[in-house]
Amino acid sequence: MIILIDNYDSFTWNLYHFLGDLGQKVKVFRNDKVGIDKLIGLKPKAFVISPGPGEPTSAGISVDLVRRCVDSKIPLLGVCLGHQAIAYALNGKIIRAQKIFHGKICEIITDEKGIFTDIPKNFNATRYHSLVIEEKSLPNDLYVSARTEEGTIMGVRHKNNIIEGIQFHPESIATEYGHKMLSNFLGLIK
Structure with a gap:
């Protein structure tokens, strides 16, 4: 069973x-x-x-749940606010994005590992956010797994646990390979 934490967002049901x-x-x-x-x-x-x-501080149990997953080595995928909660829980800073994105399609560039395995290095994804992880505060336990062409962090991965975060929306109809990313995550936890 997968437990999905609903941060009061309609995309939860997608x-x-x-x-x-x-x-x-x-x-x-x-x-x-x-x-x-x-x-x-x-x-x-x-x-x-x-x-x-x-922001993560207003996301109920999300931040504390990330910490618990890290400590207990429970696999976790964070999407958008969930992605930000991962960084924030590990003492990363969340800042205002230079541009606000609402339903904008952007090219994402990945490391082709983890949830991005067997997906082209570059693909289009839909973004809905005004906050991002501050690069210089990226926690030591995380590394960047995806970026935009401009360098904005679009994905993070924990160095020791099966914990992945993505800023964009894999469940959006305009995001390429969304099902494959989720399938890859499920493959990591078998």
Whole structure:
């Protein structure tokens, strides 16, 4: 079972359906309606932290859940706000983006590893965000797995755990290889 944390965002349900299409049983919990101990007690294969409005500090249990996943070596995928929560939980700084993106398609350049395995190095993805991870504050436990052409961080990966974050939306219809990225994540946790 995969536990999907809903940060009060309609894209949560797109992720839910994508994961279901990939044969996963998924349980959804709102970020402020359940405790972390209860979630861990359900013994999920992995957590997915959804997109959402605001910043990591207003995302309910998301930041503390990232820390717990790191400490307990539980696989985790963070999307958009979930991606930012990963960096923030490990003492990274989240800052205003130079440009605001709402439904904009941009080219993403990846390291072709982890969730980007067997996906072209460059592909188009849809972005919906006004915040980004500050490069100079990137935590030592993370490395950049994807960027835009301009160099903005679009993906991070934990150095020792199966923890991946992506700033863009794999569940958006205009993102190329979205199902494949989620399938790759599921392949990492088998």
